[in-house]
Every structure is written in structure tokens, then in C-alpha cells.
Amino acid sequence: MTTLITKTITKICLPLVILFSISLLLAGHNNPGGGFIGGVMFASIISLVYVVFGLRYTTAFFNPDWSRWLASGLALASVTAFAAIPAGHNFFRSAVEFIHLPVIGEIELVSAALFDVGVYFVVIGTLLFILKNVGEDT
């Protein structure tokens, strides 16, 4: 697998795919995409890096603790779910706000999107945590 071609392509793809995964996450509310698919996208490019460059080589300089990602994602999702209660609304009530920025134009802020970010991190964390542990076990 680890030919020069795959290595080079992986290097080029890495930033692009990460950006794409973020754009999938952000676009999710109105266009195809969302936290789950964005997260899986992110996880797949990282796993490609793991496979192509080898787990040991990669973790030498890039070694995040994925369990923290899934924990913080779950925390973020729970907080956004509960945040509606102090505001006097139903559990899980989503807030929608439209704001106008000078260059970009109108932007829609939905609190549900924050929940989606939580989902994004949980998906990334879970997949890569499992992958890395299974991979390290050989």
C-alpha cells in the first residue's frame, strides 16, 4: 500500500478532506451533510493516514487522545440539549437566530448546529478510538 503515490496523494488529500468534512458539518442544516457524515469523513482521512504511513510512525508526531474527543463531544451535545431549560424552554428546544455580517451576508445561527458539532466529535472520537486500539493490538 505504501507506495510513493499513495503517500503523496494522502498528503495532498489530508487538508482538503478535513476542510471538506468541516464544510459538510457546517452545511448540514440546509444542504447534504451534517455532523455524522462530517465526522465519518474526518475519521476516514485520518485512518487513511494511519494505514498509509503506519500507526507507529504517525503517532510519533500526531497522537491525540481520541477518547477525549468523544467525551467532549458528548458533553457539548448534552449541554446544548439541557441549555434550553434555564432559558425557560423545553428540554432540547432549539433557538434560531439570523444575524447580518458585513461581507458574508446573512447567516443563520441555530443552536441545533452546536448539537451537531457534538455529534461530529463523538463520531470522530469513537471511530478513531476503536480503530487505533484495534490497530495497536497487533
Next chain:
Amino acid sequence: MDSSTIVMLAIFIPFIFAFLVPVASKLLKQRIGWFAVAIALLTLFLILKITPIIVHGDTIYGEIVWLPTAGLTFNVYADGLSVLIGLLASGIGVIIMTYSNGYMSTKEDLPRYYQYLLLFMGSMIGMVFSANTIQLFIFWELTSFTSFMLIGYWNDKPESIYGATKALVLTAIGGLVMLAGFLLLQVITGTFDIPTILHDESMIQAIHGHELFLITLVLIFIGAAAKSAQGPFYIWLPNAMEAPTPVSAFLHSATMVKAGIYLVARIHPLFAGTDAWFILVSGTGMITMVVAGFLAFRQTDIKAILAYSTISQLAYIMTMYGYTTYHEPGIGVAAATFHLVNHATFKASLFLVAGIVAHEAATRDIRKLGGLRKEMPLTFIIACIGAFAMAGLPPFNGFLSKEMFYESSLEMGVALGSPFTLLIPAIAVMGGVLTFAYSIKFIDGIFFGRRQTRGLPEHIHDPPAVMLIPAAFLAALVILFGLFPSIPVHAVVEPTTAGIIREDVELHIKMWHGFTTPLMMTIITFMIGLGVYTKYGAIAAWQDRFNLRYPKISVNYYYDLLVQNAQASARTISSITQPGTVKTYMSALILTVVVLVGIPIILLGADIIPQSLNFDIAVYEVLIMLFMVIAGIAAALLPAYLPAIIALSALGYLVSLLFIYLKAPDLALTQILVETLSTIIFLLVIVKMPQKFRESIPTTTLVRDLIIAGAVASTVFIILINATQGIIPPFESLSHYFIENSITLAGGRNVVNVIIVDFRGYDTLGEISVLCVAAFGVYNLIHSRGNKT
């Protein structure tokens, strides 16, 4: 600040800070105990702040809306009764946590200890201020749970584990029975709200006249009895003494066991004034009082004496709450409430003394202890104050409430008429005699008699101030409440009593109230009590002979029998349901789906191939499906792991290709990514699988698997073909609702995503939690194999 907000803060502060204990312990190290003391003080201060409102005769109600559409609110209700127990929980909490700073060795896992103590305190406060029965139940079970964790604090001792399990099993079962009672109460009254029921005279009439009256009362009372260790449930409390002594003082004498008393007092207005109430509550109380008093007298461990005495004293209170007649439903209420306060002070101080003695003398066995009064003079004084109050000697607070106990017993006896006129006071005196005897035994055994040298440290002395001051403070309260009973009476006893019997009361409690019948009963009690104590040897010998002859007259015998049998049958059942092979689980899972989904389909009369089937299929669709079939067959038949997996993932990619043709970009993208990742994980896992891929499979297995696979395939086929044609009759498609409302209700145009994060957000939260659990499950599976592979 709004007074209901203060109540809610008092509930939440212990919980919030309990979770911050591990963080704080990084900063404070061994002084973490003082952090817990500060939190308890803050809570106590908050409850004291609302006390004047209660003393004034008002009640407090407040709510936080939780899920209004489902009618769920978090609401709090404060009256005299709840403030009384709330003050006990936080006040004794402050004292116990201070004492723990001296008692607990710094080598122990202190954050865990204080965390559970704070959680317990929060649960207790949450329970007493709960304004609906469901919320009360939740906090109730939380106190059982924290009690379990604290009894089992030294989790390497089998006795601790046994005691913790026993307490949890009995109190949690009691709690569940109580929940059933609450549900019946809801059936009768139509509400879970406690203040609504308490303040509505017509509802109380309805309860009294209802046919479910008796069963509701019995169910709720079982919960209370289990928590307060009354009747046959008493057996958990002595085993709970395996907890660290401050925990025993806090949970198992002063507060948690009072939860049952609290519940009895809480439901008193609903059920009292009936024969059933008197027979159940007072009957249980009187039997428990005498039996536990006798057992306390027989113990040799000083903590066990206190444990059984707690059961007996709680039975006093129970009995008094049970005193009721049709005309006067609340004969003993004031006395019971006063005794509740007094018992908390003197019993907690005695537990602290027991802790001091065990800490300094390194034993709790009364046969080894003795003659310590010269070496521990201060401890001796405190112990005397506590024990004399318990025995009912003047001028301590126990004397006053015991007099009131005798007085209400007399009144009850007179009200019931012969033969109860004599019987009830006689039982009361019997309880008093035993109490007197074991109180004397406690003092005599530890502080008088011959100083033993064998098995005791050479130098025994009073403990450090941090342990002595909390005990001394409680002893001072015992004297204060004895000399000036109007202080606790005005502050808490009167409002509590008024809340229970629902009319204003004014109590005048004096030390000397003339040469009355109760005083004569007290004198008789002391005389017989002394006599019983001197005859200890003969009584002990008689009981030992009795136990030897009838080993089966013991609740513990049946508890152990039941628990052991439960373990054995659980093992049998789980060896059938959990054989450990993935194949069995999968078969069970998918067959269930086939049955649950297939049967309704047949019942609804769906055709296997509908008449109106539309065969308008494009050529490329046919081609893709053909390849899918080939890939599927290849995955099943290929002779090695690697090609089989490749075939399987080829099948997955073909599905995503089909999604693209069918104009479902989301699904296609998801399918491709999921397929890729699962292939990678698959490849990583098969390296470790045994490489024997195709063993010879017995024909029976093959046939069975083929039948299962065929059943699944045909079910899915029939569902799909019917669903896509829209001919499964009674169901209307849900998608219209989501498509129409996704922009107006959730502000998003991607309907799938809006469903995930908004409409069904709760489901998603559950799903991502499952993901996390699965991730850690995989981690554990991989790392728990050890180095065996």
C-alpha cells in the same frame, strides 16, 4: 432571592460541589474534608434562611419546568416537616464531616468518601423538599445508593460488601414497593403532587373511602419500614455498621433512617385516623421497639449496641406517629417529632463516642474494653450525657420526649379502652426498660469495671479536638434542649406538628410537671431497668439456648437463603441466555425482528408480490443489482477471509452506487465512508482471527442457518416491496410532517439532518451515548484479554 430558589439551591449545591470534589482535592490534598464542611455549612445556612418563614406558619412552593408537554416539572415544597429533616441532614452533616477530618486516615481515598457524603446529603435534602411523589422516589433511591457506596467504602472487606448489598437489596426493594404505592395513590387522587393532596380535604376524604385505601397504605408503609429498619427489615442496619463510624452516625442513626419516619409523617394526614394506620404503624413500631431493644441489650460490639438501639428508638417514633383514633388522629405526633430531634442529637453523639473509643482503643468489643473513664475523662462525660439522655434521665432532652411518649401511650390506651388501657403503656414501659438497660451497659462496659491490659494499647487518651468538639457540641445540644425545650419546640416541632395535624399547636414542655402517671412510669422503668441489667448473665444464657434450639427463628436466616438461591438461579438463567457466542446473539436478534415485523405484515394482509407492482426499472439498475447478487454470493462462498471481505465491501460500494442513481447523495456519501471504515477495521481484526475459515459445518447447522437467512431475506423483501408501493394500509407516511415543518419549526432545509439534530434530537443524544459506550466496550475487550494471546 426568592425563597423557593433558596430551597432549590440547597438541593443542588451539594450535588454540584460533590462532582467538584476530585478537582478540589488536587489543590487541597488531605484537607479536602474542610471543603466538604464548607459546602455543608453553606447548605445549612440556606435552609436556616428559609426557617423563619416556616416558623411563621407559611409554606414554600416553587417549580422548574422540565418537560411541560409531558407534564414533568421539578418542584419543591417546604413545610415544618421538610425543614426539620433538612436541618438535621445539613446540620449533622457539618458535624460529621468535621469529625471525619480526625477520624479518617489520610491514607484513605478521601475524595471518594467526601463525594459520597455530599451526594448523600444532597439526596436527603432533595427528598424532603420534593413536592411530587416521583421526584421523592428518585431522591429516596439516591439515598439508598449513596448509603450502599458508603457502607461498602472499604471495598476490600467481605463484611462491608455483604452489609452494603444487604442494605441496598432491602431498602431498594422497599423503595420499589413504595413506588407502587405512590402509583396507586395517583390512581385514587389523580395527581402526583404532594401539596395538592395535603391541602385538599376532599381528596383526603376520597382516600379514606376508596377501596384501594388499605393496599396503598401497606405498600407505602413497606417502603418506609424498609428504610427505617422497622419490622423484619431491621436486619440490614446492624450489618451496615461496617461503614466508617462517622457514616454510621450520619446515615444510619441521624438522617437516612429518618427518611422512613419522614415518609410516615408525610402521609400521616392522608391515612391517620383509621384502625389500619394504628395497627400497621404502631403495631410494627411496638414489636420492633421491644425486639430490637432486647437485641441491643445483648450485643457486645459497642457499635452493634447503638445500631440495635437506633432501630428500637426509631420504633418509638414510629409507634407515636401511629397513635391515632378517629376523633383525634394525631395523639402522638408532637411527641414523635420532638423525640426525632432529640434522638438525632444524642444518638449521633454516642456514635461519635463509639468512633473515638474504637479509634483510640483499637477495639469495639465491650468485653475487652473497661475502666477508661480516668484515661478519657472528656469522652466519658460526653458519653454519659448521650447515654443518660437515651435512657431518659433528667435533665436531658431524652427524658422530656420519653415522658411525652408515656403520656401519649396512656392517652392512646384510654382512648382504645380495655384491655389496651394497660397493655399499651405496659409495652411502652418495656421498651423504656430495655433502653435503660442497654444505655447503662454502654457506659458501664466502656468506662467502668476493670481496665484490661491484654489486647488494648498501653496509653489511651482523649482524641484530638477535631473529633472531640463535634461530639461535645452534640452533647451540649442534648443539655440545651433538655433545659430549654422551647428552643427546638418553637423552631421546628410546633410548625412540623401543625403541618401534620393541620391545626395550630402550642406545646408547653417542662422538666417538672408534677407527680404524674408518666413520672411514675419513668421511676418504674428505672427500677426494673437496673434489675434487668444486673440479671444480664441469666438473660444472655437463656437467649443463647433459645438461638441454639431454634436457628430458623431469624430473619437473617431467610434473607441469606433467599439471596443465595437468587444467585444460583441467576447463574442458571444467564448460562442459557448468555452463552457467549456471537452467532447465537445475532440469530436471536434477527429472528425477533422477523417475528415482530413479519407477523403484523401477514396480519395486515400484504401481498407477497403486489398486483400493482411497477416494473419500470432502468437497465443500469438491473446491472448494478446483478453485480450485487454476485458479490453477495461470493462473500458467502469464497474460501478465505480476505477475498470474502473484499467481496462484502464491493457489495457495499455497489449499494452506494445505486444510491447515486436514485438521487440520494447523503446516503451514497454515508454508505461509501462507512463501508471504507468498516473494511479497514475488518481487515485489522481478521489478522487476529484463527485462520481456519471453513471448517466442516454439520448439515443441521447449515440448514438452520439457511432457514434463518431465508426468513430474514423474505421478510425484508416483503416489507420493502409493500412499503415502496405504499400499500401497507393503516400507516400514513411520517415524512410529510417533517418535510412540511422542517423550516418553520427547526429552521433548516436538510430534512434528514433536521430530524437527526432537532425533531429526534433526544434519540440522537441516546445514540451518541451508545457510541461512546461501544467505544469503551471495544477498548475493554481488547485490553482485558491480558497477554494470553
